[in-house]
Amino acid sequence: MSEEFQASKPIYIQIADRLINRIVRRELLPGDKLPSVRELALQSGVNPNTVQRTYSEMERMGIVETRRGQGTFVTEKDDILMGIKVRMKNDIIDAFVKNMMDLGLTKGEIIDGLNNFLVEDGGERNENRP
Amino acid sequence: MSEEFQASKPIYIQIADRLINRIVRRELLPGDKLPSVRELALQSGVNPNTVQRTYSEMERMGIVETRRGQGTFVTEKDDILMGIKVRMKNDIIDAFVKNMMDLGLTKGEIIDGLNNFLVEDGGERNENRP
Amino acid sequence: MSEEFQASKPIYIQIADRLINRIVRRELLPGDKLPSVRELALQSGVNPNTVQRTYSEMERMGIVETRRGQGTFVTEKDDILMGIKVRMKNDIIDAFVKNMMDLGLTKGEIIDGLNNFLVEDGGERNENRP
Amino acid sequence: MSEEFQASKPIYIQIADRLINRIVRRELLPGDKLPSVRELALQSGVNPNTVQRTYSEMERMGIVETRRGQGTFVTEKDDILMGIKVRMKNDIIDAFVKNMMDLGLTKGEIIDGLNNFLVEDGGERNENRP
DNA sequence: GTGGTCTAGACCACA
DNA sequence: GTGGTCTAGACCACC
Known part of the structure; x- marks a missing residue:
């Protein structure tokens, strides 16, 4: 189930790129819930710390919002x-x-x-x- | 005289990129001698080891040839x-x-x-x- | 614990030769982790930069793959x-x-x-x- | 008229190798005169210093003898x-x-x-x- | 922890 | 003079 990553780019950036692409293509809509850190880490075959960093980066960009205890969501600010x-x-x-x-x-x-x-x-x- | 480099890319790659661009644009012609390692290091404001690495990389790509004791030259294999x-x-x-x-x-x-x-x-x- | 190297060949090449021999002889198998740069440097009695160069050269040859933050591994492409x-x-x-x-x-x-x-x-x- | 040399080996060694091969193959016989330093340098397209070094190396090995004012000769000690x-x-x-x-x-x-x-x-x- | 880059300074063989 | 190698020591991003 683990995916392949290219060596030239940080993995956490590559994961972010994929998610962002799905968001701008409207495959993921504003308000949608993203997978939990642990779930996405399992899917991607990487360390949860790495996914955590992906989400931090995306939150810094304003693309997602984290609600304590609920998860990470695509921002509704279209x-x-x-x-x-x-x-x-x-x-x-x-x-x-x-x-x-x-x-x-x-x-x-x-x-x-x-x-x-x-x-x-x-x-x-x-x-x-x- | 020292130049600026962006942090995101290794300096030795950035120096190589500049030289390669000048070569493919025909500002540097096949057979031309490149500056010596020490000279280009001074011009660029970097350590000679860094320029050395640039030249090694370019030789590996087949873009330049080094002649022992003489210098580094743009390959004549057009x-x-x-x-x-x-x-x-x-x-x-x-x-x-x-x-x-x-x-x-x-x-x-x-x-x-x-x-x-x-x-x-x-x-x-x-x-x-x- | 330090080993001897012959003067005629670069040390980083000699270290690479040893590792490559062990790999083609199947003493090191595809997917196996190589010692870290610092560890092999200690074992071999050389500077970590020299081992780093060994690993870079082997990666360029496609014999090993480096995974960011994890280490250097024998390629699984048999x-x-x-x-x-x-x-x-x-x-x-x-x-x-x-x-x-x-x-x-x-x-x-x-x-x-x-x-x-x-x-x-x-x-x-x-x-x-x- | 200049010849090609491979980068991996010193030129003065490559020139020596060629001469030694001709000697052991009996194309050059004991007592034969080798070309003068300047002549061989011209033929090979290298610096006379380089040929000089070739001859020094071969004399050190006992393969040739230099006679002052006369030139360099294949040794007659078969x-x-x-x-x-x-x-x-x-x-x-x-x-x-x-x-x-x-x-x-x-x-x-x-x-x-x-x-x-x-x-x-x-x-x-x-x-x-x- | 890992590998990757860079500097400073040195020594060497080669031409 | 040239390029090539090596050490010592440092800093960095990544996992």
Whole structure:
């Protein structure tokens, strides 16, 4: 039942990324209860301390709220969730353009490269590939 | 004369990234001599061991060659350099699309997001920005 | 408790060679934990940085995997280990034949020389010799 | 006209190895004059200091003799040359068997491995392959 | 506890 | 001069 993590990133960040992705995709809705620390730790095959750190980080970002004795819940402040999604999107685009320009590519080449990729390969894409 | 490094990435990687960018952009040409370990260490304000590590990593990647007692040189195997550039480009695009799709965006939204960014903000972008 | 190293080869390579030999001989099995950096440094009488370099090199070769905060483990990808063993074997044979032929020996002389050696001297050979 | 050297070994050793191989193969005979330092340096595309070091090393081994003002000559003491050849051969075999046994191979497997190699691949072998 | 990075300073072989 | 290795000692993030 334990999952695989890549070595390059802290595990607690990788777990947070997955949860955040499910939240911004609306698979987890505002007010939904997240699994308990122990349960998620078991599912993920990691130390409960690591999950605890994930939840702390997400609470710091305002994405979840913990209610003592009840658990951890997706925040119901929807504007926060939307803001996070917009910010993440902008960060991703910004980093992408910076990286491509650092390679010496022009704006036109960047767009072309993306289009080629989406036409050839993007159709089969899913999040379960290795 | 010392430069600034961001805390999130190892310094020796950041130095390598800068050099690699200059190489793939053809600011440094095949056969060119790189600064000596000690010289680049002084320029960058880091310990010579750190630069040494940068050069080791780049040699492992096949980007540079070291000649005993003479120095470190950009490899003259041009196909390797091209291969590296292509691979880096593909990796960047791949990560970009994955990240955007993880946010729940469609292919059309990804392209739109990029186009908006390049129109609004990309024009001022240049290699001298921080 | 400190061990001896020969001057001709880097210490971090010699330590790696020993570990790799134990792994391909199945004295260390896939999934086994290697000693911590500090522990092996103490055992070997070298600086922890040197052992660190050994482990980095072995990870680069795909022989071991490091799990953050947990330690360094023999990879469980058994095919990689077998591939490394085969490659090492081929490299050794290749170098041997090249060296012998460079001396002007024929294929028959090479085989004879090896047979003579194994009959006369090879019998006493064992893994505990210095 | 300059030749290629591998990075792993000192150039002055690689040059010595080539000369010694030609001597033990009797392509260079006792009493033959070797090229002058400057000439060999030009041919090999290296610094004359490097060739000088090659000749010093070979003189130390008793393989060549330098006569002031005349040049460097293959020693006419044939027993020395034979002794060197025998010693080199033994060293090569010894290292080969040690390396193979370190991989956990038995004597039978070592002989089999060598035979397979010589049958399949050894026929096309020559010293000019990359 | 673990591995990863960095500095300071030293020594070495090589060209 | 060059790169390569090693030690000593420190700090860090992660689990």
